[in-house]
Amino acid sequence: MRICVIGSGYVGLVTGSCLTGMGHSVTLVDRDGDKIARLKSGETPIYEPGLADLVGKARGAGLIEYTTNLNEGVKNAGMIFITVDTPCNKDGSANLSRVLQVAEEIGKNIDDFKTIVLKSTVPVGTTRLVNECLQKQRRSQNFELLTNPEFLREGNAVYDFLHPERVIIGTERSSYTKTLTNIYKHICERIIITNWENAELIKYSANAFLAAKISFINEIACVCEEVGADITKVAEGIGYDSRIGPHFLKAGLGYGGSCLPKDVSAMIATGQKAGCEMRLLRSVAQVNSDQRRKFVKKLSKLLPEQTGLAIGVWGLSFKPGTDDIRESSALEVIAQLKELGCLIKVYDPAAMPNFKLLHPDLHYCNDLYEAARESEALLILTDWQEFVNADLNKVGSLMKSKVIIDGRNIYEPDLMKKFAFKYYSIGRQKIDK
Ligand SMILES: NC(=O)C1=CN([C@@H]2O[C@H](COP(=O)(O)OP(=O)(O)OC[C@H]3O[C@@H](n4cnc5c(N)ncnc54)[C@H](O)[C@@H]3O)[C@@H](O)[C@H]2O)C=CC1
Numbered sequence: 128m129r130i131c132v133i134g135s136g137y138v139g140l141v142t143g144s145c146l147t148g149m150g151h152s153v154t155l156v157d158r159d160g161d162k163i164a165r166l167k168s169g170e171t172p173i174y175e176p177g178l179a180d181l182v183g184k185a186r187g188a189g190l191i192e193y194t195t196n197l198n199e200g201v202k203n204a205g206m207i208f209i210t211v212d213t214p215c216n217k218d219g220s221a222n223l224s225r226v227l228q229v230a231e232e233i234g235k236n237i238d239d240f241k242t243i244v245l246k247s248t249v250p251v252g253t254t255r256l257v258n259e260c261l262q263k264q265r266r267s268q269n270f271e272l273l274t275n276p277e278f279l280r281e282g283n284a285v286y287d288f289l290h291p292e293r294v295i296i297g298t299e300r301s302s303y304t305k306t307l308t309n310i311y312k313h314i315c316e317r318i319i320i321t322n323w324e325n326a327e328l329i330k331y332s333a334n335a336f337l338a339a340k341i342s343f344i345n346e347i348a349c350v351c352e353e354v355g356a357d358i359t360k361v362a363e364g365i366g367y368d369s370r371i372g373p374h375f376l377k378a379g380l381g382y383g384g385s386c387l388p389k390d391v392s393a394m395i396a397t398g399q400k401a402g403c404e405m406r407l408l409r410s411v412a413q414v415n416s417d418q419r420r421k422f423v424k425k426l427s428k429l430l431p432e433q434t435g436l437a438i439g440v441w442g443l444s445f446k447p448g449t450d451d452i453r454e455s456s457a458l459e460v461i462a463q464l465k466e467l468g469c470l471i472k473v474y475d476p477a478a479m480p481n482f483k484l485l486h487p488d489l490h491y492c493n494d495l496y497e498a499a500r501e502s503e504a505l506l507i508l509t510d511w512q513e514f515v516n517a518d519l520n521k522v523g524s525l526m527k528s529k530v531i532i533d534g535r536n537i538y539e540p541d542l543m544k545k546f547a548f549k550y551y552s553i554g555r556q557k558i559d560k
């Protein structure tokens with residue numbers, strides 16, 4: 128089938144290229160001319176394992192095209208995916224302007240029957256608005272509108288898209304879903320057909336629940352530090368209960384990224400609009416932002432004079448496997464270190480070019496050892512495997528003083544003792560004043 132994907136970001140590019148892998152012809156549309164030019168020249172503008180390979184193959188097979196012209200993209204397509212961004216408004220609610228603008232443009236440009244699939248994360252009620260918007264332009268029912276939230280994780284995006292645990296399709300009429308289920312049935316056995324509102328809420332509830340698990344474990348981590356317990360052991364112990372499960376119980380600097388923070392705040396806004404207080408989710412967000420502040424406090428407790436202090440930082444992306452720094456804890460931690468007057472040397476395997484655009488004044492290192500060299504303390508902000516595999520003897524020999532504050536709990540405290548580090552992590556050791 129010929130498919131058009133509007134919005135060539137993380138989700139659009141992954142969706143489009145995975146669809147080519149299933150044999151479909153895809154036109155990717157984006158209003159960002161620079162991004163389209165880079166894609167046309169064969170560059171993959173984001174770092175995502177397996178993506179460049181997939182895009183290269185699609186290009187070789189002549190299955191992928193790029194354009195800034197939406198009309199050109201939708202004209203010959205039987206199916207149109209909307210994958211534009213839905214960022215936060217100042218009041219925390221989701222900004223739907225891009226989705227609605229795209230809907231309006233699609234409405235103006237379609238002549239024959241189209242299946243329109245809303246994949247962007249949108250608050251409950253939005254698909255109905257999009258439907259109205261399309262109908263206003265078309266004044267006909269020459270389309271079917273489905274909402275199909277995406278659950279992929281950055282860093283695993285290609286794998287997740289191709290191996291979904293469930294596919295959710297929201298529709299007004301279940302007879303409308305055949306074309307889309309025909310695509311998904313090859314990669315997923317559990318396809319849930321429901322109404323628009325349920326599909327929209329499933330997406331937000333999933334992200335809000337994941338965020339709640341992280342804030343929960345971080346709150347327990349705080350208690351662990353005070354009472355001599357170890358959060359990794361506590362998390363392991365509760366995770367064996369199948370009602371709780373072992374995932375999303377890693378204590379650390381809290382959740383970042385382009386989705387969990389914005390979706391928690393949009394869910395709060397949706398709930399409040401519906402007359403619900405959303406006390407739990409407001410606390411989830413509060414615990415998360417406190418987590419970064421508490422982390423820098425550990426440094427201040429250990430090394431009371433920070434002006435001119437050389438600090439090494441490992442990790443800038445919001446999680447490993449990506450160059451994405453949106454809402455990364457590194458942004459907040461580095462801003463605080465700057466305020467304290469530290470001299471900051473940073474290293475990240477993928478995210479340094481993006482970080483440099485916002486913080487050009489840091490010292491960017493060629494490798495993790497350069498970031499450790501002559502440092503009075505080393506802060507670990509992202510759990511990249513490269514850091515787990517570091518030669519700790521070498522790291523110790525390069526540092527001015529062997530202090531590590533690990534925001535992701537990547538090492539065992541006993542091992543660090545053997546290497547004679549003063550090692551502090553999250554929810555495992557108390558730092559006495
Ligand atoms: N990033 C992720 O891991 C996931 C994101 N989502 C959701 O998917 C949606 C997209 O997210 P990302 O791909 O991360 O965003 P993104 O910011 O990486 O990409 C969005 C793209 O849409 C383009 N765009 C915006 N308005 C446009 C318009 N009017 N016409 C054409 N192109 C336009 C932008 O230029 C940008 O390239 C969001 O609603 C997000 O919440 C859902 C699951 C996972």
Ligand SMILES: O=C(O)[C@H]1O[C@H](OP(=O)(O)OP(=O)(O)OC[C@H]2O[C@@H](n3ccc(=O)[nH]c3=O)[C@H](O)[C@@H]2O)[C@H](O)[C@@H](O)[C@@H]1O
Pocket residue numbers: 248277278279280281282334337341374375376377378379380381382383384385386387445446
């Ligand atoms: O809607 C979205 O955009 C996506 O948001 C998240 O995916 P993502 O943000 O890519 O990454 P996660 O793996 O969820 O990690 C988010 C943040 O939580 C942190 N985290 C995760 C797990 C954990 O146990 N502890 C923890 O602190 C990570 O370090 C990271 O900063 C969801 O996991 C996806 O299912 C969803 O599709």
